[in-house]
Amino acid sequence: MAIDHLHGLVMRNILTGRSWEGSADQDELDYLAGVARKPGVKLIGEIGFNAGLSSHTFLEANPDATVYSFDLGEHRYVRPAKEHIDEVFPGRHHLILGDSLKTVPAFHREHPELRFDVIFVDGGHSYAVAKGDLMNMRRMAAPKAWLLTDDLTPWKRWGKGPTRAWSEAIEDGVVEQLELYRDGRRVDEIKPPGDRSWALGRYLQT
């Protein structure tokens, strides 16, 4: 499978002692694929490209979809991962490098008409970045766009910011949560134990 190439890239990076940032596991990638296949999905916007696993999953799941990824581009494997995605899915993937708190609003100014049918917020995991990303992507959400977020595990260091940002967006009436998953199983609340937790929702005000 072409995605194995990306897994190999990551493994080589880990084995040579270089930095590696977590990605979705197989349960979550399968879930992302299901969302990409929902009726009418054409444009997908994600914050957090990393080694391209979620981008690859979206593109493979839905041959009609185009993916726009926003990423800092700080990891060495970002470039080879992007090259691989372009080889397998020519013309269907765009990577916008830089700090999403700046690049997402700038991209929106340059493409005011563009609206994403699926949005995946999985970039910086500090509260400030997760919150900013959620709010900034809202301006580019199609009516009834599917909104995904990852790492709703506040009992882990990297889950604190995304969980606070997501919970506040719900409390403030900006986002409605539709489904919550923990380690591949549907659950009702964000609660330990668990390694991975993600949610599907929608923006209530676009």
Ligand SMILES: C[S@@+](CC[C@H](N)C(=O)[O-])C[C@H]1O[C@@H](n2cnc3c(N)ncnc32)[C@H](O)[C@@H]1O
């Ligand atoms: C958890 S990884 C994304 C994983 C990817 N969505 C997947 O499932 O395969 C997070 C990525 O966000 C990037 N990132 C962190 N802070 C960022 C920021 N402020 N702006 C853009 N990207 C950022 C990191 O460099 C990393 O590549």
